[in-house]
Amino acid sequence: MPENSTPAAVVSVPVGRVVGGRAEVRDDDWGKETAIIRLDAGQYGPEAVAGLDAFSHLEVVYHFDRVPTDKIQTGARHPRGNTDWPLVGIFAQRGKNRPNRLGVSRCRLLKTDGLDLHVQGLDAVDGTPVLDIKPYMTEFGPQGPTTQPDWATDIMRHYH
Structure with a gap:
C-alpha cells in the first residue's frame, strides 16, 4: 500500500x-x-x-x-496494572484493551x-x-523453542 x-x-x-x-x-x-460456540444458522x-x-x-x-472504546490502549502499560511487572507496549501483551x-x-x-x-x-x-x-x-504451532519474559510466565500462572 x-x-x-x-x-x-x-x-x-x-x-x-x-x-x-x-x-x-x-x-x-x-x-x-x-x-458453546453457536454458529449463525442464518449464514451457515x-x-x-x-x-x-x-x-x-x-x-x-x-x-x-464489552471493552468500551474509551478504554482502548495504544501505548505501553504495566500488564494488569501491576507495577511489579515492566511497562510494555500493547502489542507485547495479550490484554483485552487492544486497538481493534x-x-x-x-x-x-x-x-x-x-x-x-x-x-x-x-x-x-x-x-x-x-x-x-x-x-x-x-x-501451525511454533517451530522450535519459544521464549518469553518472566513476567509473562508469572501472569499466566493461574490462567488455565
Whole structure:
C-alpha cells in the first residue's frame, strides 16, 4: 500500500456467539470453563462444520465487545496494572484493551452438535461475538523453542 493511502475500513460479521460459560470478565482460571460456540444458522448450515469433529482443538477469533472504546490502549502499560511487572507496549501483551478489540484463543473442542461447538478453555464470556473459527493444526504451532519474559510466565500462572 502506498505511504499516502488511507487503509480501508475492515468490517467483520460474526459467524456466531459464545453461549453459556462464564458471564463476567475475569483474568484467570479459564481452563475448566465450558461453553458453546453457536454458529449463525442464518449464514451457515451443517456442512460448514463437516469434519471439524476430527480435531481436538480450535483457534477462535472473537471481539472484545464489552471493552468500551474509551478504554482502548495504544501505548505501553504495566500488564494488569501491576507495577511489579515492566511497562510494555500493547502489542507485547495479550490484554483485552487492544486497538481493534480482537481476541484469539485456542481451546479444546469437546464435541459438535449441529451448529453448536462445545468447547473447553475458551477465554471469552457469554454473548461474545465470534468472528472466525479454525481447527488447530500442530504444524501451525511454533517451530522450535519459544521464549518469553518472566513476567509473562508469572501472569499466566493461574490462567488455565
